[in-house]
Amino acid sequence: MAFDCYCAICGVGFSGMRVGSPSDATPDRRRRCVERIARSLEGTTTVDADEDEPIYTYDPRLVDSDNVAWTSQLHCLGMHDDATGKSRAFISGPGYYADAGELAVKIGQPSKRTYFNCYGFGTDEVPGPVMPFHWCCFEILLRTLTGTTEPRNVNLEALYDAMSSLCNWSGSALRLPYGEDVLRAQGKYWQCLPGAEYSVSHPGTSIKDAIQTHIQTNQNLRIPPVDIDITIGNRHPTNPFGTLPTELIHHICSLLPGDSLKSLIQASLFIHLVTRDNAFWKRFIESDIPWLDEADTHALRTSSSSPPTDLNYQLVHQWLDAATTPTYGMADPVFMGAANRRRIWGVCEELSRSYRALCK
Incomplete structure (x- = not known):
């Protein structure tokens, strides 16, 4: 019986990516x-006798065949039963998803084509589950685990144990938070849902040029911080952070997720004032947005024409956070790849907790 299996890291399939054509469905x-699917997700759908037929292809204005080609590039992680050497775990060469849970990959030197059943009970040679993945997703996982994209820097046996502990033996993916849009698409076969194009956009797409252009041309990023008199009427607000050095407060704030820091700034006038420093927000962008690769983060500091000296980096952080948030109905093809990278990075951070616990 035919069915699809999905990437252990990003949750997306390896085949069946159908991109529509202009004649397939009009933009309207x-x-x-x-909009109808969005209302359904919000629980506000109303029955309309004149509703259009459903669409099961991606919008060609947002993705094309080149942009989704990465999804067919399959590798896998497995564990040999009687291998000798430093590690019994192995990463296969490239291959493809055959169907019905079977994948064909190249193994060994010289390489030969070998067939595995992903997420299944394995074979005599590889008795445990075999986890399939896209290589670009694996590189994102390596960055979360080691800070590099070098496979030799990761403990493959610990990674295999972490992944297999999250394996559904009769399922088609791991028990990981891939995101609602991806989970809805994981049926018997991969569903190409309009509005979720970001989830199949290449996560390695650089937004360096887009960042440089935006920070050079958007005057809204140059709005200076608003001075707020710390004395409000006759009241002098006190704060438990008030006795701490500014450097220590900055360090504490840098450990918070962006949403938590935003809430703290809104709740505390003192924190609002202390975190108006541009140098703090330059550092916070790098710590709060680690999935933005080094070249893209570097673009905030150096470019062919240096960034404006009056940039408000708190506003830059807010813009980057909003522009790259993976959201159903996202329609900006420039930032969809980065949004997908952000989604995958969140999955990898969840997986990294199990990995680091096993490494200890």
């Missing part, structure tokens, strides 16, 4: 379809 019809 696609917009109505996305």
Whole structure:
């Protein structure tokens, strides 16, 4: 019986990526379809006798065949039963998803084509589950685990144990938070849902040029911080952080996720004042947005024409956070790849907790 299996890291399939054509559905019809699904997700759908037929292809204005080609590039992680050497775990060469849970990959030197059943009970040679993945997803996972994209820097046996502990033996993916849009697409076969194009956009797409252009041309990023008199009327607000050095407060704030820091700034006038420093926000961008690769982060500091000296880096952080948030109905093809990278990074951080516990 035919069925699809999905990447252990990003949750997306390896085949069946159908990109529509202009004649397949008009832009207005696609917009109505996305709006209808959005209302359904919000629980506000109303029955309409004149509703269009459902669309099961991606919007060609947002993705194309080149942009989704990465999904067919399959590798896998497995564990040999009687291998000798430093590690019994192995990473296969490239291959493809055959069907019904079977994948074909190249193994060994000289390489030969070998067939495995992913997420299944294995074979005599590889008795445990075999985890399939896209290579670009694996590189994101390596960055979360080691800070590099070098496979030799990771403990493959610990990674295999971490992944297999999250394996559904009769399932088609791991028990990981891939995101609602991806989980809805994981049926018997991969569902190409309009409005979720970001989830199949290449996560390695650089947004360096887009960042440089935006920070050079957007005057809203140059709004200076608003001075707020710490004396409000006759009241002098006190704060438990008030006795701490500014450097220590900055360090504490840098450990918070972006949403938590935003809430703290809104709740505390003192923290609002202390975190108006541009140098703090330059550092916070790098710590709060680690999935933005080094070249993209570097673009905030150096470019062919240096960034404006009056940039408000708190506003830059807010813009980057909003522009790259993976959201259903996202329609900016420039930032969709980065949004997908951010989604995958969140999955990898969840997996890294199990990995680091096993390494200890």
